[in-house]
Amino acid sequence: MYPSLFQPIRVGHLALKNRILMGSMHTGLEDQAQGFEKLAVFYAERAREGLQLIVTGGFGVNTHALGMPENAEFSTLCTPEQAERHRIITQSVHAEGCHILMQLLHVGRYDHGSGGVSPSSVISKLSNRSSLELSHEQIEQIIADHVRCALLAKDAGYDGVEIMGGEGYLINQFLAPVTNFREDGWGGDAQGRSRFPLRIVQGIRAALPENFVISFRLSLMDLVEHGSHWLEVLDLARQLEAAGVDLFNTSVGWHEARIPTVAMVVPRAAFSWAAQQLKQAVSVPVVASNRINTPEVADDLIAQGHADMVAMARPFLADPAFVRKSQAGQSSAINTCIACNQACLDRIFTRQPISCLVNPRACREWEWPIKKAEKSIKLAVLGAGPAGLACAREAAERGHRVTLFEPSIRIGGQLFLAQKIPGKQELGETLRYFESEIQRLGIELRLNTTPNVALLADFDHVVVATGVVPRRSGIAGENNAKVLDYMEALRNPRFLGERVAIVGAGPLGFDMAELLSHSKAEDGSVAAFEREWGIDQKRELRGGIKPIEIIESPRQLWLLQRSKLPMGKTLPTTTGWIRRNKLKNKSARLFNDVKYIHIDDNGLHLRIGGEQRCLSVDNIVVCAGQESHNPWSARLEAHNIAHTVIGGARDAHQIDATRAINEGAELGRKL
Ligand code: SF4
Structure with a gap:
């Protein structure tokens, strides 16, 4: 299956058996107690399932590189002692036959606290403060910090580094006229603005042997006014390749861009055409990214020559076994990332540990082993909405005999209705996954059925997951x-x-x-998306943007x-x-x-x-809003039937799919 995706490829000296790269993702685990052990478990599980190349979340190249220097101990890599901590990660991943690159990051003016630093002093749209203009000496020091960080990564056992040059971080800030209006050798024209990343790559390549991979995360389109021009991006890529880059991982859009790039409203693989234009200009492998979430899409874009590899990050939160299932032709068994961001990116921005809406075990693997229950029980789950489905799936995975009762003619509850919302069609993938799991795990699904109490008395435990009903407005009339x-x-x-x-x-x-x-004009196509949000495939203007078209x-x-x-x-x-x-x-x-x-x-x-x-x-x-719908508790209590109420049926306040699925899965793993 997927012959293009599973075609071998070389990246630098690394021989990879497939063309899937697990992209950089900040998990926040490194800041927790035993964070590196947790990261090792997290990455090793995905490596074991067939991944060949992983890029870590970004580690700061100096103590100020991520802002918050008081928290820099675990999130930066500046000393041999810190490098030693990473060994558990690299060893665990290598033991599974996978390779791993560490991402080097300096956020520049994307410092949430102080406004940070940048080539020129500019208001940071994230902190609303002015950044400080870097002096020549400070720039030289940050270049040296990147080289030191790469050397330490090599000592820690990494196979290479990825230099974060996109998404509006410091290197991107040097490249774009909107944040670099210096007149000295670090600005002035495109060549001057390119000097900073070129010096970093040249420095790392000079310090480290050819068998240490250098990946460069390149912004194909900044999607901000006065961002880089496409011709400048191409020229930079050619120079970076000559300086020693082995792989171009691509990105689209700055964090402050007002064009969505990773949300559910973005069509799948909407930006792979831009990777294709880069691929024609360089000879090292090019990786396409953004909204690639199924093996079909990934295989297709490689087959069409849009890229040599695909990067996926969130899909590996949703399903650690994505590669194995794809290779085995079991794509319907994949728990697909629906690009909701609710339990991953939204939590990063509020500094909470991340997980995944469709897979609440993500980033909790060390405390949530997959193992059978000591004693198999007979379990009834009432309601096949998100909470009931998640509970039934998890309990059946652990060996319980599960019957899932649903009064309507289909599974999904509110999820089924929500997939009708424009841009939320991906929710259908979650229902497809649960249907596949019901089959695989032998869950007895009884649609169009409301059991009576006598029938429920025959079960060891009953789970009430009957969800919510709409709240009335209380308005007269x-x-x-x-x-x-x-x-x-x-x-x-x-x-x-x-x-x-x-x-x-x-x-x-x-x-x-x-x-x-x-409107009918929003037909879900890439062309319609580009018209709505003002994305210019011709790349005539800086940043790849053009005026939006108003949709009636x-x-x-x-x-x-x-x-x-x-x-x-x-x-x-x-x-x-x-x-x-x-x-x-x-x-x-x-x-x-x-x-x-x-x-x-x-x-x-x-x-x-x-x-x-x-x-x-x-x-x-x-x-x-909504109100709990629980017609069962009183009846079950009256008959002394052991039961647990979960999801919206337990508490409707601010219930959403993240909480419903998490509560269901949590109960399933504890029964
Ligand atoms: Fe994907 Fe949503 Fe899970 Fe994030 S929370 S990984 S966007 S499904």
Whole structure:
């Protein structure tokens, strides 16, 4: 299966059996107690499953390289003592027949605390502070720090290093005119701006032998105004190759770019065309990245000559066995990364340990061994939504005999409905994975079935995972025929009129607004995505951007919330801005601090900014949250049947798929 993906390749002196690179990902494990032991377990499990090349998360090249120098002990590599700690990682990965590169990182002005340093003093969009302009001596020192870090990585047993030159970090800041307006030898023109990364590569290559791999993470498109021009990127790549780079791993977009690059709304492999343009200009292997999450997509883009290899990072959180399953032709058994960011990137930005929505065991492997239960029990799970599915899967994996009861005709619960939201189709992959696991593990699935208590008394334990129901709005007149709850609207959006008010602007309200404002022009293609977000494949302007095209919404929408908080404030960090911008571009009207008065045949009467108005709308969709749905606990208690309530049925407050799946899996592993 996947002949292109599993074709051998050489990277420097390394002979690899497949073309999959596990891309750099910050896990935060290194900052925890016994963090390097945990990282070793994390990487070794993925290596054991067939990976051939891993790149670690970024380690700072000096004590200030990541900001927060007080936390630098474990996240930077500056001393032989620190290098010694890494040995457990390199040895564990090598023992599984895999290679590993360490990423060298300096964040420059992406310092969340102080504003950091950069070639020129510029406001950092992440910290909102001005960065400090580096002196010539400081620049020379940072180059030397990169070389020292690479030498220490070699001592620690790494097969090479990856130099982080993309995503708007320090090297990228040197390359782009938007952050480098120096007039000395480190700026002035493209050649001057390229000097910093070239000196780093030349320094490392001079200090280390040919059999030490140098990968360079190259920004193909900065996706910011006054970023690098494409011709400059090509010229830089050729010079870096001549200086000793063995591999170009590619990236797209700075962290401050206002174009999504890794979220679910980005079509799969949307940027592989840019890797192809680089591949035509250099002779060392080129790695495509961003939104590659299935073996089919990966194999296809290699077969089409878009890249020599593919980088995937989050897909290895979702499924450590991605490579083995792909090679065995079991792609339907892969737990696919759905690019939600909810348990990985969103947690990085709030400095929490990361995991994965679809695989809560990710980054907890050392405390969550996969092992059979001492005694197999007979388990009934009531509800095949995300919590029930995760519990049933985990319990069956451990050898319990599981029967999964679902009153409707399909599995998925709220996940099934949510995949109808534009840009959330990837949720269907999670349902496909659970269907495959139900088959593999022999879970007895009883759809369209509500058991009676007598039947449940025959089980050793019952899990109540019956989920949630929509909360009512409490607005006078809410029984008017114009009013629907979000479940009704999701099931039949085409029956809604052209003017719609949405009551509640949390994640449910935004989902609904996206569904109802979706136009035929948004057909999910790469071309439509580029038009919507202003990405220029011709690369005429710097940064690879062009003006966006306004997309007409088929409906007039009002998205309303009672709270005075800014609209969308409670949405996740890495995707909330995307959702706000999408609606803004469609001229949806967003109002906070709204006082609802009543609903009648004329529409929704309310007060906005102290002014009383009536929105004469065709429909009012209530997205006012959810309430637990648990018709079982009292009956089970009355009959002394042992049971546990999980997910939204236990607590509906801020329930989402991350918590539901985590609670289900956690219970499954403890039964
Ligand atoms: Fe992928 Fe979401 Fe898991 Fe992150 S949390 S790895 S984006 S599925």
